[in-house]
Each structure stands twice: as C-alpha cells, then as structure tokens.
Amino acid sequence: MALIVQKFGGTSVANPDRIKNVAARVAKYRANGDQVVVVVSAMSGVTDNLIKLAKEIMPLPSEREMDMLLATGEQTTIALTAMALHALGVAAVSLTGAQAGIVTDGVHTKAKIQNITPKAIHELLDAGTVVIVAGFQGQTPQGQITTLGRGGSDLTAIALAAALKADLCQIYTDVDGVYTADPRIVPSARKLPEISYDEMLELASLGAKVMQSRSVEFAKKFGVVFEVRSSLNDNPGTIVKEETKNMEDVVIRGISLDKNQAKVTLVAVPDRPGIAANIFKALADAAINVDMIVQNVSHGSGAPATDLSFTIDKPDLLKSRKVIENLKHEIGYHEVNSDEKIGKLSIVGVGMRSHSGVAAKMFETLAREGVNIDMISTSEIKLSVVIDLAKAEAAMKAVHRAFLG
Secondary structure, X not given: OOEEEEEEOHHHXXXXXXXXXXXXXXXXXXXXXXXXXXXXXXOOOHHHHHHHHHHHHOOOOOHHHHHHHHHHHHHHHHHHHHHHHHHOOOOEEEEOOOOOOEEEOOOOOOOOEEEEOOHHHHHHHHOOOEEXXXXXXXXXXXXXXXXXXXXXXXXXXHHHHHHHOOOEEEEEEOOOOOEXXXXXXXXXXXXXXXXXXXXXHHHHHXXXXXXXXXXXXXXXXXXXOEEEEEOOOOOOOEEEEOOOHHHHHOOOOEEEEEOOEEEEEEEEEEOOOOHHHHHHHHHHHOOOOEEEEEEEEOOOOOOOEEEEEEEEEHHHHHHHHHHHHHOHHHHOOOEEEEXXXXXXXXXXXXXXXXXXXXXXXXXXXXXXXXOOOOEEEEEOOEEEEEEEHHHHHHHHHHHHHHHHO
C-alpha cells in the first residue's frame, strides 16, 4: 500500500466528463489499496473569468478580496470531484486549503506556505477515505484566506507530498510530460524521460507551462521526486529528480518561450548611488518580481543619467507603473515607458556548464531569422533573450532546430 499525491490541473477537470475521468483514475489506485490525496485546480478558464469579472468592477481590486474570490474556483472543483467519486462508490471528502492545514504568510495573491499540519488528512486516509484538497490556497495564522499565485496547485501538491512523506507524487496535465519545447508551437519537440530539478526550475521560471517554478524549487529543497504525466492517457511521463551524471552529456535540454512578460523603462534616471536600490525595494515591497535588468547611459547633456529597463510578469504591469510613478518626485526620472509586446526566449541545460559556443550559436540563429535581441540574461545552465513578440514563435522553432534538430 502506497500513499500517493495526485494533482490534476484545470484542463484535466475542465468539464463534468473530465472530472469523471479523474475520479475513475483515482478509484483504480484506491482499489489497489493505495491511500490517495488528490489536489485539483479550478476548472479550465474559471480563474481567468473571475479575474475578468473583478476588473469589470474596478481596474485594480483589493488583493485580499481577489484571494477571497479566486479561492472559490478550486472549491467548486473539489466538491464536484468528491461527488464523482461518491458516484463510483468510493468514500471521498473535499477539504479547502485551510481545512487541510496549509498555513501561509499574509502576502495576498502570492502567499508562501509556512507550514502544513496534515493530521486531519492522515485521519481521513486511515479511515479509507480519498482526500481531495483545493490547490492554490491556504490561510494565514489569523484565518485570512490566501492564494499561492498562478499555478499554485502544483505547489500545494508538492508541499503535501513532502509533509505527508508520500511514496509517489504525480502531476497530471494535458500533455504527456516535459518536452524539449512546447509541442503546440514546435511540432518536432520530443518528450524527455527525465529532467533535473535545476533544469525543470529554469524551464518553469522561464515560461514553460508545465509546472509552477516555486513548486519545483520546493521539490528540490525537500527531495520530492515527482512525475509529470497526462490525465488523458496512461503513457509514462517525465520524472523530475536530482541531477545525475548522464544529464551533463546533453548540452541543451529544452527551450521555453514566455509570452507573459512586460518591459518597463525609466528614462533619464539620475546616475547616483542608491537610486536603483530605492526603485527595486519599492517593487519588492509591492510583491512584484523583477526578472531581467538592463541599465545604460542616456544620450544628452547635463547631469549624469541612465535609462533603466526591467522585465516583470504582464499582470503586474499596472501595479508596477503605479509604484514607479509614486517614486517620480523622489527619484526625478524623466518618464516611464512600458512594452507588453515582448517575448522571453530561453535555452536550458546542465550541459551548458562544460560546453562553449552555446551563446554564439543562439545569436547566429536569431540573426539569420532577422530577430533583434533587446535584453540578455545568463546563468550556469540557461541563456535568455527578450525579443519582439511578433517574431517569438518563429524564433523558438529556429532555435529548437539549431540545437535539438
């Protein structure tokens, strides 16, 4: 008998038939004598519709109220999934994040899990009940409902697997596993049988839609080996685990494209110590994650000044501009510009550490495609460039051909 945590994403529970399919899959594991904890996301499209509804009321809603609103999406799915299992004669109970013992900090819409007290889950499992937990949510020690950010159901599943000391953690999605690129954009992309935490973390943080990056980080920290696989078939998926020696033989493991980025540029920022610190501290205090940063000297005469550009997640653009505009009097920049029509194209592989010429090959490939590079960022195992969104998919296909055939 094994204790298994299974997570089903929005497309896997998109309609009643798919929820019944999930229930049938869970019932098979339960029939084998396994204890099963199921984590589910909101039904596909529900979270986006709730966000749209909120923004019809006001452009920048209260983050506390957004958490209250968005948490209802997963609560709908857990109840329907429990009903589907009941219809199959399987004992099941649905729990909100709070009822499951998930305690978070107080940062609304991007809360971090502080601890999990799984006593209630263990008691239900020992009684032979399938436990269905609402992903993406928890509560503060003061009882406030919080959400964990987009894709937070992945984090719920990994964290529960760690807290419960689960024997197996399965992340079910609408694709067969982790591919060398998004197969919907690059038809020649291949499924990977295994991938390291670091490579998966980079791909997730760089826009690959398979996993939320924080969940991979959590898995690496607590050594949770997990499998990414399809909820629509029984094909083996991709195992995500600690790096092994043979992984270094592959120079590039995968290519990702993030279309959810925006660039903000502060024009003519005074070039003196402390200015950048003030800007990025204000953004951090507003829980806005900054990714790539480029600073260059402005043209013109007078006091030394620079242009400062950085990238953020597109949904944070309005909030970011508000934070920056509140700093104008203190900092004295000339103006702030923003651009949502960018894409971040990245190549990832632990083998990059020991192979030279990777950057040159990528830049040459983009040049042949007539793609201009706006910003560049590198690490030991990744290389990212910001490019024009209109050319991003063609660029991704060309880079995939160049490195992965």
